[in-house]
Amino acid sequence: MAELTWISLAILALVFATSGIQRVTGSGFGLILSPFVVLLIGAHEGVMLANFLSIFAPIFIMWRTWRLIEWKRLAWILIPALAVMPPAAWVSVNAHEGVLYVAVGSLVIFGILVSFVVHRIRLSIDGPFTRAATGAAVGAGTVLAAVGAPATAIYTVVSRWSIPAMIATVQPLWMIVSIVSFGTKWAIDDGQLPGLPWWAWLGSVIAIIGGMYAGEWVQRHMNDAAMRRAVSAVALLGGVLALSMGIRVLV
Numbered sequence: 001m002a003e004l005t006w007i008s009l010a011i012l013a014l015v016f017a018t019s020g021i022q023r024v025t026g027s028g029f030g031l032i033l034s035p036f037v038v039l040l041i042g043a044h045e046g047v048m049l050a051n052f053l054s055i056f057a058p059i060f061i062m063w064r065t066w067r068l069i070e071w072k073r074l075a076w077i078l079i080p081a082l083a084v085m086p087p088a089a090w091v092s093v094n095a096h097e098g099v100l101y102v103a104v105g106s107l108v109i110f111g112i113l114v115s116f117v118v119h120r121i122r123l124s125i126d127g128p129f130t131r132a133a134t135g136a137a138v139g140a141g142t143v144l145a146a147v148g149a150p151a152t153a154i155y156t157v158v159s160r161w162s163i164p165a166m167i168a169t170v171q172p173l174w175m176i177v178s179i180v181s182f183g184t185k186w187a188i189d190d191g192q193l194p195g196l197p198w199w200a201w202l203g204s205v206i207a208i209i210g211g212m213y214a215g216e217w218v219q220r221h222m223n224d225a226a227m228r229r230a231v232s233a234v235a236l237l238g239g240v241l242a243l244s245m246g247i248r249v250l251v
């Protein structure tokens with residue numbers, strides 16, 4: 001019981017921190033949260049928890065950025081994402097826990113490393129195929145590892161997407177794919193829900209709200225470039241830990 005209490009408190013702290021990051025950068029909630037919670041409570045349950053909490057985090061940004069949402073671009077990304085999610089959910093439910101650890105860690109590390117490279121690209125690449133491919137990657141990444149941000153980060157750079165419009169548009173994207181991912185996997189196997197006490201579930205939602213307000217304060221006092229470097233460093237650490245855990249479980 002004491003161990004579960006400490007795990008729950010650690011999750012609340014992680015949710016608070018990642019919510020602040022989400023407010024500052026527009027994404028990164030699942031990217032930061034997922035690798036750490038899978039280490040705390042297991043791969044299946046950790047991804048389910050990250051999916052569940054990712055439903056709420058975008059809401060507190062979306063209502064402030066509603067006018068900037070690009071609905072047509074959102075549809076091009078969202079529809080392919082939803083199309084790949086049911087088969088990906090089946091794979092997620094039936095996959096070995098070690099495989100999911102490796103998937104979480106690999107997606108996080110890949111996304112961060114690619115983001116360093118794509119910033120140097122000078123070409124502008126956009127269109128239906130690029131958006132559909134981004135959506136498919138978002139859907140699969142969200143279901144398998146609660147990590148869809150690397151795909152949108154790459155697309156943002158290669159398409160020269162306006163940052164304010166991107167931040168606004170990806171909020172309903174995260175909310176919808178998280179709802180579908182959580183609901184689909186719960187329908188297939190409700191035993192994947194984390195066995196956390198009731199106050200941890202409620203506290204996580206409250207931590208999201210508190211983290212959003214903290215993120216606004218940080219946004220006013222911290223350099224954006226420094227914040228992005230810190231986010232990348234923490235996410236990379238979590239990815240490496242999850243990947244190493246998966247390798248140990250599989251070996």
